[in-house]
Amino acid sequence: FLAVGVVIHELEPIFGPEIARDMRYVAGAARRSPLLAASLVAGAAALAGIPPFNGAWSKEAIIGVALSTEPLVALVLLAASVATAFYSAKLVYYLVFAEPRYKEIRVEGIPAFMAAPLLFLIVMTLVSPLLVIPPFKPSEAGPLAIAASLAAAAAGLGTAFLLYTRKAATLRLAALQRAALEGFYIDRIYTRIIAPSILFAADLSARGLVEIVDAVVDVATSFSLQLGGMLRSLHGGKLSYYYAVYLAGLVLLIIVALVSMGG
Incomplete structure (x- = not known):
């Protein structure tokens, strides 16, 4: 050297x-x-x-x-x-x-x-x-x-x-x-075969990951929308409805308490 x-x-x-x-x-x-x-x-x-x-x-x-x-x-x-x-x-x-x-x-x-x-x-x-x-x-x-x-x-x-x-x-x-x-074509093999193969595999992996993430987000979004629709149907905005639900819940709590005390 x-x-x-x-x-x-x-x-x-x-x-x-x-x-x-x-x-x-x-x-x-x-x-x-x-x-x-x-x-x-x-x-x-x-x-x-x-x-x-x-x-x-x-x-x-x-x-x-x-x-x-x-x-x-x-x-x-x-x-x-x-x-x-x-x-x-x-x-x-x-x-x-x-x-x-x-x-x-x-x-x-x-x-x-x-x-x-x-x-x-x-x-x-x-x-x-x-x-x-x-x-x-x-x-x-x-x-x-x-x-x-x-x-x-x-x-x-x-x-x-x-x-x-x-x-x-x-x-x-x-x-x-x-x-x-040519260095036994090591550089050519790397640039023409190995590197493109790695990039191709990485591209497939990235696409698959994106699709998985998109699917998870879509499911979560759909579930949120359906849950929101169900809850929205229960809340019409009328005070009388809210009072009725409140009283029903209060009555239910009283019944549960009485049953518990009686037991």
Whole structure:
């Protein structure tokens, strides 16, 4: 990541962010800088999980735990490992080995404040496992986890090699290359299938909710109107009627009271 940051730092002020951040335009930018090329290779190897770089040990440990507890999670991790190895190799190919698209786009000198961290990180990708793992200690991940991790790295690197270094294979795998350039169509799938489906479901849900609310309001309104009509028929506005009802109620209360006292 720091090596890519160096490329962007050196090229963006001159060529702008759209070119400096696009691998297709900055192809071969690290060819004239051995330190930058070495840091890109070391970082990609660590990300891909290639021994003896530190990423290999951490991937084996994580995949080993997943295989023993959650095999489905382990499959997802292995798929992610294949993708990581593929894109790491693709990055190295474009920035280090590919023919420059524009001769003027290149990184030659690296400032000391960026060169020192790059050199330190290159060393740490090889040395850091020795700081936490005793020498010659057998791996605790198990042979299956080690084999699966190495197979995932090999699958990703091999696919990248076929796509970007062998012309005949590139022609045979042109569809896969286009898919890779398009990000395996994840954005298209989301914008054309997933997002419209969610909006459609939300629209149906909203319409259903509106209909339910309208039905509840209609029932409540109808009940209120019918109750009001019944009550209105009982109140004609004549005082004699009100007095008669009042007296009838009073008589009823007296009868109830007498019955209660007699009981």
